[in-house]
Amino acid sequence: MPESPMMIGRVTRCSTRGFVGAMQISENTLPVFGSLCQAEAQGGRSYVVGLVYDISITDDQFARQLAALDEVPQEQIADGQLNRQVPVEFSALAVGFHDDDGFHQSLPPQPPLTLASVFSMVPEDSVDFTSRLHFLQMILNAHQLPVDELLATTLRLSAQARPEEEHERFLLQAGREVARLLAQDLTRLENILRGLRIKE
Amino acid sequence: MGIHLPSLLPQMQELGQALYERSLQVSAMIPKAIKALHFTAELDHSDLQSKIKKAGDRWTGAIPTEETLNLTFPPPTAPQGLHVIGADGSQIYPDRHAAAFYYLINVGSIVVSHGSGEAPTIQQESRLFFEIEDLYDEADHPVQNAYVNLRRDVAEMKTLAERAESLAGEQTLAILDNSLLLWMALQTGGSTSRETDLYLQQYLKLLDRLRSSKAGLAGFIDRPRSVSVLALIHLAGLPDGQITQETLRLTPFRGLTDRAIFTKLLPPGHRSALFISASPLNRDFRTAGHEVYFFYLNTDADGTVVRVEIPIWVAQDPGLLNRVHAGILKDCQTTGGFPYTLVRAHEVAVIPAQERAAFEDMLQRTLLGHGLRPTQSQKALTKQLTGQRKQHRL
Known part of the structure; x- marks a missing residue:
């Protein structure tokens, strides 16, 4: 477990395949699509590694009424963003877990429980977890998700977690692994490889 | 069983018709009431107070103040801060x-x-x-x-x-x-x-x-x-x-x-x-x-x-x-x-129904933790059981 991870929310629904977390709105702590996070499981003895694939804000008729106005006072915008009990929901795909033996890239033995804390993964742990790429197959198997964008974004963020001189080497290695996994589907492969380019 | 809609539908029609007719009657009263308000505003203040006194303690109307009662007052400027x-x-x-x-x-x-x-x-x-x-x-x-x-x-x-x-x-x-x-x-x-x-x-x-x-x-x-x-x-x-x-x-x-x-x-x-x-x-x-x-x-x-x-x-x-x-x-x-x-x-x-249910659940667990056996009345239990029955939607 990293030394000072940032808590981004608490689990509201979960299974061994993934979990959904909720949080109060705050742009600073909003999780990012494709980022890695960890949720406590097994009474704190392990952490499920999740990959954020969806972030949604609950529909709210009052906010909709305010949004339709020409001008909304700054206090009311701040109230809506900081105070109102409108949680942001984020969904994460389980791609591994961490226990006393370190990171594992397979489904966790148990899901986190309701209200378990969810933390963003610090760069050191992200580098450690993505030093092996078996989890890419788990992403490709998640058919109902925006897999191609998720995979490309995750690899790009994982590259950025490394020192600058290692970015290219990591992306090349990841690109080769993706090519191996998608050897039968060249159109998708091209799409993902295009997404792997770090935007300047 | 829920409400018996077939018997309510004709009553609903009657309700709609009654409210429509009442709204026409009320609309017709408004000009008369406004005229009466202007008339009241013209009355001598002491005469009006004398009538209020005559109406007695059980009268629950509005007592006029020094402001002319048919005047309207425009919005003042809101204070800073x-x-x-x-x-x-x-x-x-x-x-x-x-x-x-x-x-x-x-x-x-x-x-x-x-x-x-x-x-x-x-x-x-x-x-x-x-x-x-x-x-x-x-x-x-x-x-x-x-x-x-x-x-x-x-x-x-x-x-x-x-x-x-x-x-x-x-x-x-x-x-x-x-x-x-x-x-x-x-x-x-x-x-x-x-x-x-x-x-x-x-x-x-x-x-x-x-x-x-x-x-x-x-x-x-x-x-x-x-x-x-x-x-x-x-x-x-x-x-x-x-x-x-x-x-x-x-x-x-x-x-x-x-x-x-x-x-x-x-x-x-x-x-x-x-x-x-x-x-x-x-x-x-x-x-x-x-x-x-x-x-x-x-x-x-x-x-x-x-x-x-x-x-x-x-x-x-x-x-x-x-x-x-x-x-x-x-x-x-x-x-x-x-x-x-x-x-x-x-x-x-506001206490939403979900929060209330969670609170009552916590309360029951607390009572159990103190060796008490929380029980709802038979009436409450049977209401819960029958209330959970799935209804066919129209």
């Missing part, structure tokens, strides 16, 4: 069929500092009442829901007073989502008048604290059904010799409300003249220095007319009166004529 406090409450009533006999009062409040750009500050206070003295009145009867409402109203006013005191010296307006008159004090059923009086005295002391904090105070009543101004204009039209309880009851404006006539009279942002509530309860408020005045206010361009109640120390201070008038309008700008602070205070205070 205005803090608006809103408070609202909700409750779980005592239920003898539940796993435990208790009640809960939840009060939510918010302070919006207009023009600051800062997020408002929110407070929520939840309190559980479970002691014998909370649950039974002096005659050993279980407390009625009206008694819980009374305690909730006092708790709301306490929150407003505390938050106003924390802003003493600032331009502050405290808004209550209710009448300022503690109506529940008249409706506490089985509870003894001594207990009711105790809470009334507490409430009046809280008004003292609000007055000392120099905050403007207003009770905001949306869609009021009051007919007190209509009662006044009916009284004004009666010859002195014909003012009796019988003639006072025979108003030609039956079915009409004050709101209907002020919707026609008040341009957006304007308020009506000030009136004094002739409610018997207002005598206690008068004695304590908090006699309740009121005016009608058009809070938005769509003609939303509300009733605003203020204590005498706001009514007689032009600065505070303007602060209430302009502050409410400012707070209503984005929320369709209802104050933003009250929308949010309600949202903070």
Whole structure:
């Protein structure tokens, strides 16, 4: 477990395949699509590694009424963003877990429980977890998700977690692994490889 | 089984037809009522006061003030750095069929500092009442829901007073989502008048604290059904010799409300003249220095007319009166004529069904943890079982 991870929310629904977390709105702590996070499981003895694939804000008729106005006072915008009990929901795909033996890239033995804390993964742990790429197959198997964008974004963020001189080497290695996994589907492969380019 | 829709459908048609016909009758009354209001405004003030005296203590109309009663008053400029406090409450009533006999009062409040750009500050206070003295009145009867409402109203006013005191010296307006008159004090059923009086005295002391904090105070009543101004204009039209309880009851404006006539009279942002509530309860408020005045206010361009109640120390201070008038309008700008602070205070205070279920679940586990076996009454259990049955949707 990293030394000072940032808590981004608490689990509201979960299974061994993934979990959904909720949080109060705050742009600073909003999780990012494709980022890695960890949720406590097994009474704190392990952490499920999740990959954020969806972030949604609950529909709210009052906010909709305010949004339709020409001008909304700054206090009311701040109230809506900081105070109102409108949680942001984020969904994460389980791609591994961490226990006393370190990171594992397979489904966790148990899901986190309701209200378990969810933390963003610090760069050191992200580098450690993505030093092996078996989890890419788990992403490709998640058919109902925006897999191609998720995979490309995750690899790009994982590259950025490394020192600058290692970015290219990591992306090349990841690109080769993706090519191996998608050897039968060249159109998708091209799409993902295009997404792997770090935007300047 | 739910409601029997086939038998209700014809009744619904009758209801629609009846309401349509009533709306035509009411519309026809409005010009007459407005004419009568102008007539009343022309009457000599002392003559009108003499008629009110003749009407007696049981008359609950509106008592006119020095303001000409058919005048309208345009919106004043809102003060800079205005803090608006809103408070609202909700409750779980005592239920003898539940796993435990208790009640809960939840009060939510918010302070919006207009023009600051800062997020408002929110407070929520939840309190559980479970002691014998909370649950039974002096005659050993279980407390009625009206008694819980009374305690909730006092708790709301306490929150407003505390938050106003924390802003003493600032331009502050405290808004209550209710009448300022503690109506529940008249409706506490089985509870003894001594207990009711105790809470009334507490409430009046809280008004003292609000007055000392120099905050403007207003009770905001949306869609009021009051007919007190209509009662006044009916009284004004009666010859002195014909003012009796019988003639006072025979108003030609039956079915009409004050709101209907002020919707026609008040341009957006304007308020009506000030009136004094002739409610018997207002005598206690008068004695304590908090006699309740009121005016009608058009809070938005769509003609939303509300009733605003203020204590005498706001009514007689032009600065505070303007602060209430302009502050409410400012707070209503984005929320369709209802104050933003009250929308949010309600949202903070309300106990959604899911939260209530989670609370009751926690309570049952707590009781089990103390070696108690929480059981609902057989009636409550069977209601739950039958209520869970899936219904076929139409």
